[in-house]
Amino acid sequence: MKFELSDQQQEWQAEVRDFLRHHLTDAVRAEVIAWHGHGHGPRTRDFYKAVADRNWTALTWPASCGGMERGAIDQFILAEEFEYAGAPRVEMTWTSLAPLLIRYGTDANRALWLEDIRSGDILFALGYSESEAGTDLASLRTTARRDGDEWVIDGEKTWNTGAHFATHEWLAVRTNAEARRHRGISLIVVPIGAPGVQTYPILTWSGVRTSRVVFTNVRVPADNLVGEVDRGWAYITGALDFERATIGGHVGSLRRLVDGLVQYAGEQKRDGRLLRDDPAVRSGLAELALDVELAGLMGLEVADAIDRGQIPTLPGTVQKVFTTELRTKVADVGMRLLGQTALLSEAEPDAPLGGFLEWTYRWAPVQRFGGGTNEVMRDIIAQRGLGLPRAARGQGR
Amino acid sequence: MDLSLTPEQVGLSETLQRLLADLYPAAVLSTDEEPRAADRLWAELTGSGWLGVGVPEELGGSGGGAIELAIIFRHLGRAVAPSRYRSAVLARLLVRALARDDQLSEILPVLSAGQQTATVAYAEDGAENDPDHMATVAKHDGAGWRLSGAKALVPDASSADFLIVAARAQYDGALAFFRVNRAAPGLSITDRQIFSRDPYSDVVLSDVPADSAARLGSGDSTATYLRYRDSATALTAMEMVGSLERVHEIMIGHVTSRTQFGVPVGSFQAVQHHAADVAIALAGARLAAWKAVVSHDQGRPSAIAKAAAGRALRNATVLAHQVCGGMGYTTESPLHRYSERAMTYEILLGGWDYQLERVAVSLGL
Numbered sequence: 001m002k003f004e005l006s007d008q009q010q011e012w013q014a015e016v017r018d019f020l021r022h023h024l025t026d027a028v029r030a031e032v033i034a035w036h037g038h039g040h041g042p043r044t045r046d047f048y049k050a051v052a053d054r055n056w057t058a059l060t061w062p063a064s065c066g067g068m069e070r071g072a073i074d075q076f077i078l079a080e081e082f083e084y085a086g087a088p089r090v091e092m093t094w095t096s097l098a099p100l101l102i103r104y105g106t107d108a109n110r111a112l113w114l115e116d117i118r119s120g121d122i123l124f125a126l127g128y129s130e131s132e133a134g135t136d137l138a139s140l141r142t143t144a145r146r147d148g149d150e151w152v153i154d155g156e157k158t159w160n161t162g163a164h165f166a167t168h169e170w171l172a173v174r175t176n177a178e179a180r181r182h183r184g185i186s187l188i189v190v191p192i193g194a195p196g197v198q199t200y201p202i203l204t205w206s207g208v209r210t211s212r213v214v215f216t217n218v219r220v221p222a223d224n225l226v227g228e229v230d231r232g233w234a235y236i237t238g239a240l241d242f243e244r245a246t247i248g249g250h251v252g253s254l255r256r257l258v259d260g261l262v263q264y265a266g267e268q269k270r271d272g273r274l275l276r277d278d279p280a281v282r283s284g285l286a287e288l289a290l291d292v293e294l295a296g297l298m299g300l301e302v303a304d305a306i307d308r309g310q311i312p313t314l315p316g317t318v319q320k321v322f323t324t325e326l327r328t329k330v331a332d333v334g335m336r337l338l339g340q341t342a343l344l345s346e347a348e349p350d351a352p353l354g355g356f357l358e359w360t361y362r363w364a365p366v367q368r369f370g371g372g373t374n375e376v377m378r379d380i381i382a383q384r385g386l387g388l389p390r391a392a393r394g395q396g397r
Numbered sequence: 398m399d400l401s402l403t404p405e406q407v408g409l410s411e412t413l414q415r416l417l418a419d420l421y422p423a424a425v426l427s428t429d430e431e432p433r434a435a436d437r438l439w440a441e442l443t444g445s446g447w448l449g450v451g452v453p454e455e456l457g458g459s460g461g462g463a464i465e466l467a468i469i470f471r472h473l474g475r476a477v478a479p480s481r482y483r484s485a486v487l488a489r490l491l492v493r494a495l496a497r498d499d500q501l502s503e504i505l506p507v508l509s510a511g512q513q514t515a516t517v518a519y520a521e522d523g524a525e526n527d528p529d530h531m532a533t534v535a536k537h538d539g540a541g542w543r544l545s546g547a548k549a550l551v552p553d554a555s556s557a558d559f560l561i562v563a564a565r566a567q568y569d570g571a572l573a574f575f576r577v578n579r580a581a582p583g584l585s586i587t588d589r590q591i592f593s594r595d596p597y598s599d600v601v602l603s604d605v606p607a608d609s610a611a612r613l614g615s616g617d618s619t620a621t622y623l624r625y626r627d628s629a630t631a632l633t634a635m636e637m638v639g640s641l642e643r644v645h646e647i648m649i650g651h652v653t654s655r656t657q658f659g660v661p662v663g664s665f666q667a668v669q670h671h672a673a674d675v676a677i678a679l680a681g682a683r684l685a686a687w688k689a690v691v692s693h694d695q696g697r698p699s700a701i702a703k704a705a706a707g708r709a710l711r712n713a714t715v716l717a718h719q720v721c722g723g724m725g726y727t728t729e730s731p732l733h734r735y736s737e738r739a740m741t742y743e744i745l746l747g748g749w750d751y752q753l754e755r756v757a758v759s760l761g762l
């Protein structure tokens with residue numbers, strides 16, 4: 001693994017930065033903060049259109065699917081630069097669901113959706129979790145029943161983020177009641193406007209809205225089933241390996257926080273001296289910078305593994321745990337170092353770091369239990385990574 | 398070590414716990430009902446002598462002392478009750494510590510009966526903890542004082558009848574405290590939205606007049622203020638311990654009832670270790686908070702109590718979110734209110750690093 005970016009990668013980074021200089025106006029940034037997961041405002045949509053015009057929605061896809069055939073490191077650079085700059089996020093539909101369609105989908109699946117994903121016209125909401133199927137995802141109960149040329153869907157999903165503004169549901173459903181747990185699950189795509197889909201808001205601490213979505217006798221064409229029937233579990237876990245890598249991979253926002261804290265410490269005084277002259281502030285910030293460096297290196301390692309054709313289960317899992325827990329630490333240490341002013345809400349114009357610090361404190365918990373909880377991630381590291389035996393107690397997994 | 402409470406103290410604790418469960422139950426948190434519940438609670442606390450706890454009866458109070466106040470703060474912490482009572486009691490403690498006898502007999506009965514409330518306006522942007530860097534000044538103009546400066550994030554300033562404003566007296570540089578009416582000319586209050594729901598305001602003073610009787614006490618009040626601050630810090634630690642106890646209960650309750658893989662998630666070792674870690678931190682924080690409440694030593698006990706409670710509570714809320722998963726993250730769950738309080742109270746009255754420095758000083762370093 002190389003620690004320095006190649007000439008080509010540096011050029012790519014410069015190109016992304018140049019793009020952001022032109023398209024990421026303060027107005028777009030402000031909209032990203034104001035909308036926080038409540039959907040995409042008009043400026044964000046324009047921004048995404050500019051991304052799609054450059055075909056960066058299909059950065060790593062094969063040319064045969066209209067993609068740019070770039071590597072995972074280039075994708076990592078793109079995501080990092082976007083995050084560092086406070087741009088609208090790089091959508092998981094482009095980076096983890098479309099690649100899954102390309103790899104496992106049917107020709108009909110690809111013909112139906114890929115082009116519209118590339119252009120930004122299709123956005124999926126991830127419908128895996130149910131109220132009784134969180135970590136134990138394989139116990140999910142939403143069903144799809146075949147009826148002639150259609151699938152009929154009934155059930156209820158929860159924590160279905162983006163359901164109120166995405167165009168389609170990317171649903172995990174049970175297609176085979178006889179088969180054991182994992183074996184009877186499929187993925188199916190449902191237009192959100194389809195009759196029988198009802199969305200109810202769930203509000204969260206971060207201000208991000210997510211949803212409970214009820215499916216009653218919802219009919220979709222047979223071709224909406226992704227890949228082969230009853231093979232969904234393999235697709236889900238495959239995508240989760242990559243999603244985990246991207247959840248962990250949000251190092252750009254951590255770098256932004258640390259740089260913001262360093263700048264603030266050079267300007268703000270407390271109890272008679274600049275914050276940066278306080279030894280506790282110095283060592284606190286230095287430790288955050290050190291950890292963010294480690295997280296960045298882990299992210300690069302994961303991308304490098306993908307470029308070598310490996311499935312990054314272990315480094316991706318290591319990085320997921322480390323980086324998500326680091327997010328809590330950066331927000332916690334950062335707020336404490338700033339003192340009282342750190343308490344100003346992001347709603348206040350003079351909140352330090354534009355309020356991003358206090359918001360990060362509220363957002364950090366989700367990253368630790370979402371996309372596979374860190375408890376389960378540690379089991380995976382110990383058991384699959386280190387070869388330790390499973391717990392003796394029957395844990396059913 | 399004897400922490401056993403008298404039957405009267407146990408009675409006080411049970412009464413307040415019932416009262417909070419009735420008037421300010423967890424179910425109202427973050428709902429439209431919350432402001433009304435807060436008002437009902439406040440009416441009860443002011444109407445039934447709760448504001449007088451810790452003040453002798455001859456001064457218009459209801460008697461009791463540090464232990465009774467600690468019991469109350471602990472319950473307020475458990476319920477994440479509004480900060481109004483806390484602000485009023487802390488202001489009253491400061492008045493009691495500073496005021497001359499004639500001022501005491503005038504002000505304390507009014508505060509104890511809840512006829513008026515006060516709040517302490519001390520911290521400034523750039524001078525949060527250390528009185529040496531206070532920039533608000535009090536000029537003497539012959540007839541009385543004029544105060545100018547800016548106070549940052551004063552708790553409950555909008556609802557208090559008067560503020561206890563800390564300032565440097567011109568000429569001798571003494572740290573002085575003034576009683577300033579909320580409606581005084583030259584005083585402006587701007588409400589700020591902060592990390593927790595509690596009402597905090599920035600206060601700007603431009604030549605605010607204060608007559609000689611408005612100055613609480615005389616001479617340099619630094620030592621008195623620091624003694625008051627020890628008590629305020631110990632009570633805050635106790636309030637955090639109350640929150641910590643409740644967070645631990647929420648955690649245990651959830652992992653006992655939530656099942657995945659056909660078993661309670663609390664049967665997984667990783668989850669059990671989180672619950673045990675919180676129990677361990679709670680054990681230490683609770684002892685340290687009680688010790689600080691009953692101790693007559695300055696500095697060290699309250700520093701240890703606040704640092705331990707802050708660390709334990711922040712970590713507990715993070716772990717509680719972790720084991721409660723999605724359900725603990727919605728605004729319907731009370732958990733986020735504890736998480737907000739955890740960071741807010743960590744920072745107010747000095748955070749971890751500040752308290753460690755006080756411990757270092759106690760070591761002779």
Ligand SMILES: Cc1cc2nc3c(=O)[nH]c(=O)nc-3n(C[C@H](O)[C@H](O)[C@H](O)COP(=O)(O)OP(=O)(O)OC[C@H]3O[C@@H](n4cnc5c(N)ncnc54)[C@H](O)[C@@H]3O)c2cc1C
Binds near residue numbers: 667721723
């Ligand atoms: C804001 C937000 C957005 C979300 N967005 C989406 C989305 O778009 N799509 C989607 O499908 N889901 C989404 N989720 C759901 C998220 O993926 C789940 O919260 C997560 O999978 C955990 O499930 P749970 O909340 O039911 O927790 P549980 O599964 O109930 O876990 C509770 C605790 O038990 C522990 N535990 C459980 N099983 C074990 C075990 N075997 N060994 C050790 N410990 C165990 C867990 O680690 C955790 O600490 C979202 C959640 C939130 C809060």
